Amino acid sequence: MSVQNVRNAIERFLRDEKPQVLCIRGAWGTGKTYTWDDVLGHLAHHSTKSLAFENYARVSLFGLNSIQEIKREIFQASKPASKIGKEFDPKDLKDLYSTGKSSNLLFKALSVWSENAMDAAIEAANLLARNQLICIDDLERKGADLRSVDVLGYISHLRDVRNCSVALLLNDEELEDKDEFESYLEKVVDLYVRFEPTCQEIADIAVPERERDEVSNLVRTNAVKLGITNVRVIQKILRLVRDLVPMISQYSFQVTKSAAATITLMGWSYLQPEQAQHARSSATRRCRGADHPENRQKTAEGLAQAALYDAWACK
Incomplete structure (x- = not known):
């Protein structure tokens, strides 16, 4: 699903008063969390709805x-929607938990000094987690003692008992207990979104429009040509190029272009060696079968891509 379609799905979810569970699945580093935060922040502060x-x-x-x-973590991260995107302020917790009958349980628990005081306070605070929007990220990076199905069970509880809407963001390809997770997923999740942005969309996420200049445009263009699909990798490469530019500023811009191309390829090969090698091998395979008319376009693309890798590798 394209970035715009995912953004539309997130927006509909955020505006729906019915408690639901939204699952956004996609590869590591493609911009799932960034896109969620961006749509949420826009609706919270810049939208009429x-x-x-x-x-x-x-x-x-x-x-x-x-x-x-x-x-x-939910207790500590909770804030009024008006404070989304803003720095944490201890007053947010006070405002959030200072009303309602259940809040008395929280403050009584906090006033008791004992070994279990914090657990009691968290349980009391959990009683107040009602009619709330919650985003749970990085399921695939959970600790070894936490099962994915237990997380799904708690998410179901938040929706069905606490009247909360929950967004679950994950890279399901990295889940160690994926089979067990999949068997329970459709019983809990109401809406599924597969986040699969194009290379151009990933490059645009990595370098927002407000940060674009001659140097970043070089890196974005090179990243798209190579097929880099990881936002963080592109951002790291851009930082490396920016660090180098002042050292070669006395030379022509062509030197900067060549340096940016080399660093993009070498940086990608270092940060994602398996993906870079796989892309190079795929480009080489697309060069085969040139005598077949139906393969000529793919062959031309493969030759161009393989030549690009070879040219950059020799710089």
Whole structure:
């Protein structure tokens, strides 16, 4: 699904008052989290139509090993929707949890000094997690002791009991318990989105329009030609090129172009060696079969791509 279609699906989800679970699946580094944050921030601050939920929390499961830890992260990350995209302010928690009968449980738990005081406080705060928008990211990077099906069970609880809408962002290809996860997924998730942006769309995410200049345009163009599909890799390559440019500023711009091309290829080969090698091999295979008329266009593309790799590799 293209970036624009994914953005439209996220926007519909964010405006729907009915509690739902949205699952956005895509490869690592393609810009899933960036796109989610961008659409959410736009609706929260620049749209005439408001979000369906007043409170929001986004948590990463990276290294988390229990549902209790997820509850803690949701508690700590919760904020009013009006504060989305802004720096954390302790007052946000006070405003969020200072009303309602259940808030008395929270403050009583916090006032008790004991070994289990924090757990009690988190459980009390969890009672207040109602009618809230929650984004759960990095499922594939969870700790070894946390099962994906347990996360899905908790997400189902948030939707069905707590009246929350939950967005689940993940790279399902990296899940260790993928088979078990898939068997439960359709019982929990209401909306599926497969995030598969083109190389051009990924390059545009990596270098937003406000940051574009001559140097970044070189890197973006090279990244698209090579077929780089990772936002972070493109951003790292751009930083390397920017660091080099002042050192060669006394030479012609052609030197800068050549240096940017070389760093793009070498950086990609270093940061994603398997993907770079696979792309080079694919381009070479597309060179075969030139005598078949139906393959001539693909063959021409393969020759051009393989020549590009070879030319850059020899710089």
